[in-house]
Amino acid sequence: MSANYLEHFAASMMQNLQEMASMESNASPPAPQETAFASQGFSVIIGITGKRPGRIILDMTQETANKLSEAINCEECEEEFVLDTLAELTNIVSGNGITTVNNANSGMGLMLTPPSIFIGNELTIVSPKLNAEVVAVTTPVGLINLSIGFEGGK
Amino acid sequence: MDAALATPFIKAFFDLLPQMGFQQVKRGNLRVSEKMAVSLDVIAVVGLSQQLRGNVAYAMSQDTAKKFASVMMMGMPVEQLDEMSQSAISEASNMLTANAAMTLESQGLSVNISPPTLVIGHGVKVRISQVQSLIVEIVTEAGVIDVILGLER
Numbered sequence: 001m002s003a004n005y006l007e008h009f010a011a012s013m014m015q016n017l018q019e020m021a022s023m024e025s026n027a028s029p030p031a032p033q034e035t036a037f038a039s040q041g042f043s044v045i046i047g048i049t050g051k052r053p054g055r056i057i058l059d060m061t062q063e064t065a066n067k068l069s070e071a072i073n074c075e076e077c078e079e080e081f082v083l084d085t086l087a088e089l090t091n092i093v094s095g096n097g098i099t100t101v102n103n104a105n106s107g108m109g110l111m112l113t114p115p116s117i118f119i120g121n122e123l124t125i126v127s128p129k130l131n132a133e134v135v136a137v138t139t140p141v142g143l144i145n146l147s148i149g150f151e152g153g154k
Numbered sequence: 155m156d157a158a159l160a161t162p163f164i165k166a167f168f169d170l171l172p173q174m175g176f177q178q179v180k181r182g183n184l185r186v187s188e189k190m191a192v193s194l195d196v197i198a199v200v201g202l203s204q205q206l207r208g209n210v211a212y213a214m215s216q217d218t219a220k221k222f223a224s225v226m227m228m229g230m231p232v233e234q235l236d237e238m239s240q241s242a243i244s245e246a247s248n249m250l251t252a253n254a255a256m257t258l259e260s261q262g263l264s265v266n267i268s269p270p271t272l273v274i275g276h277g278v279k280v281r282i283s284q285v286q287s288l289i290v291e292i293v294t295e296a297g298v299i300d301v302i303l304g305l306e307r
Contacts, residue, residue: 035237039273047201047209047268055201055271083190083281113201113268114304116209116282120275127271128241151269 005104006030006148009056009097010135013146016092017139021071025139033132033147039123040064040145044090047113048098054130054150056097056112058090062119064142071141087115093146155208155285159305160184162257163210166250167292167301174246175225182291182298189287193280194218194300196235198247201268206258208305209282212247216274218297219243225296235274244270263307 010027017023042065048054060068069077069085077085091112098110118125132149164181171179196219199211214222216235223239224232226246232239247270255265273280283304290301 036240039275043273045199045201045271045273047203047271049201049203049266049268053267053269055268057271080190084284087284111203111266113203114207114209114283114306116199116201116211116280116304118197118273118275118278118280120278123273123275123278125271125273126240126244127269128237128244130269 005097005101006133006135008100009093009146009148010137012093012096013137013144016089020089021068023071023139023141025137028136030133030135033134033149035128035130036124036126039118039120039125040143041119041121041123042086043118043123043125044086044115045118046090046094046115048110048150049113050110051108052110052150054148055127056090056094057125057145057147058086058093059125059145059147061142064139064144067141068139083117087117090115155283155288155303155305156307157288159206160288160290160303162254163250163301163303164290164292165257166253169253170249171294175228176294176296178293178295180293182293184288184290187287187289187302189283189285190279190281193278193302195274195276195278196243197273197278197280198244198270199273199282200247200251200270202251202255202305203266203268205263206265206305206307208303210251210305211280211282211302212250213280213300213302215297218299221296222246222294222299240272244272
């Protein structure tokens with residue numbers, strides 16, 4: 001698997017923020033992530049199945065989630081609508097990234113599971129046995145951590 | 155969601171928990187959950203793809219999680235939900251979901267599962283599906299485990 005797969009996801013994230021929310025954003029270089037990390041409060045998780053199972057997490061504050069949803073939808077959003085918006089954004093970014101990884105590595109056959117969302121003040125997220133890396137995406141409405149982990153090796 | 159889809163996930167507990175050293179496995183209440191619900195504090199979530207898509211989450215209290223991990227580790231005392239006990243809970247959720255996936259496969263539904271992610275908090279709000287989810291309680295000597303199912307064919 002290409003070493004810079006995470007950059008495909010980060011590029012897709014920045015492009016979608018530009019297209020959907022007219023937001024300029026910057027992504028940090030990928031950094032290794034600890035098995036357990038503290039959530040900022042609002043986490044969307046999508047599982048990856050196939051030859052290299054793993055998971056994708058978009059993590060931000062509740063405030064960032066609300067403001068991002070407003071920027072995408074141009075209105076004050078009900079909680080349910082914020083959840084739908086962020087689930088869909090994660091779906092799109094993950095779908096783009098996974099397609100690029102599949103195209104570059106024949107026979108990988110990676111598929112995504114539907115998103116699940118976790119909201120809470122002091123959440124710890126643990127992915128035992130995964131090698132994960134994180135990109136910090138700086139946006140006008142706050143920091144979004146994009147974390148991707150795969151089983152076994154990088 | 156189709157309530158019949160819950161059966162393989164319940165069966166997995168009766169197949170596997172006795173092998174892990176549990177003496178007591180009972181099925182508790184079944185209820186329909188709001189899409190967004192406050193969950194117990196320790197949640198292991200596993201995603202499913204292919205012919206059955208969705209998520210299954212195993213939710214329990216901190217106390218139950220510690221006792222559950224202790225039983226899995228041959229009765230070793232667990233004071234803190236440390237890395238090893240987190241790994242045990244995560245592995246159990248992986249085995250239970252894989253067992254259910256094999257049952258579904260034998261019924262002609264091809265299912266792939268993702269690695270588990272563990273979420274630990276207090277008063278965590280969870281939405282695992284865009285459809286209504288089902289919660290099945292499994293009662294063990296370690297306490298109650300809420301099996302939250304949000305699955306679509």
